[in-house]
Amino acid sequence: MRAIISLFLISVLAWGIATALNEIPFGAAKTKVGEYYIGRGKEQTGASNIVTSVVVNYRGFDTLGEVTVLFVAAIGLGAVLATRRKKEKRDVEPASLVLYTGCRLLFPLILLFGAYIFIHGHLTPGGGFQGGAVVASAFVLVYLGCRGRRISETASKTVESLGGLVFIVVGLVGLAVGGGYFLSNYLPKGELNSLFSAGIIPIIYIAIGFKVGSELAGVIDHLVEESE
C-alpha cells in the first residue's frame, strides 16, 4: 500500500516537473536583461568573463548575501562542534609513505591552482567560490593523507575575517566616493583581457577566494577534530 502511494506521489511530481519544463524553451532568451549583460557587460565592467561581471558587479549585493550565508553556516557548525575542549596532540597512526609523499607533493600544486582560479576570475571561468573550494579541497587532502597535521584556527579565522572586511570596505568606499551606490566599480577599468583590469572585481574575488577557502577548510577541520 505504501509503495503504491509513493509511486503515485512520485508520478504526480514527475508530471508536474515535465509540464513545467515543457513550457520553457531550452536555451532561448526569456528576458531582456541577459541580452543587456552579454552586449554591454564587457565595456561597462571591463571583465571578459560575463558570469563574473554579473556575480561581482551587477549582482554584487547578492554575492555579499551568499558570503554571509556561508559565514553563518560555518559559525553555526563551529558553535555546535566546539563544545569540547581541544585535545592535546596525540600520536596518530601515520599513512603509508607513498600516500604521505603524494599528498605533500600535490598540496602546493592544488593550492596554486585554486589561487589561479580566483585571481583570474575576471578573465577565465571560475572565481572566488570555485577557487576557494579548490583551496579547501587541498586541505582535505592533507587531513586525509598527512594525518595529525592541523591548520591553525587563529590563522584561518583571521584570514576569513579579513576577506569579509575587504569585501565590505571596498563596497562602502564605492558608496562614499564612487558611483554613489554600494559596490560601484570606481577603479579604472584598464585594458580588456589583462590581469590588472576590471576595477574592483579582482580585489573582491581574491577576498572571496581567501574567505571561502579558509571557511571551508575550517569546517573540514572541525569535522575531522570531532571524528577522531
Added chain:
Amino acid sequence: MIFVVSLLTLLMLSAAIAALIFKDLMSAVIASCMVSLIAAILFYFLQAPDVAMAEASIGAALVTAVFIIAIRRTKRYEE
C-alpha cells in the same frame, strides 16, 4: 557528441541507482561522488564551465570528504 552525452547520462543514472541500493555506505558515497563528477562534465558540455568547477570541487571533493568523515564516526554497513 550526442552519443557521448547519452553515455554519460546513462552512467550518471546507474551511479545514482547504485548509490541508493548499496549496503556498504562507503561504496554508496563513492557512487554519489561519481554522480557529481559526471554532472560536472555534463555542465561543461552545456557550456557552463563556472558551474562545472563548483560542482567538481564542492560536490565531488568536499561533500564526499564530509560523508567519509561521518561514516568514520558511525557505522559503515547499512542494516
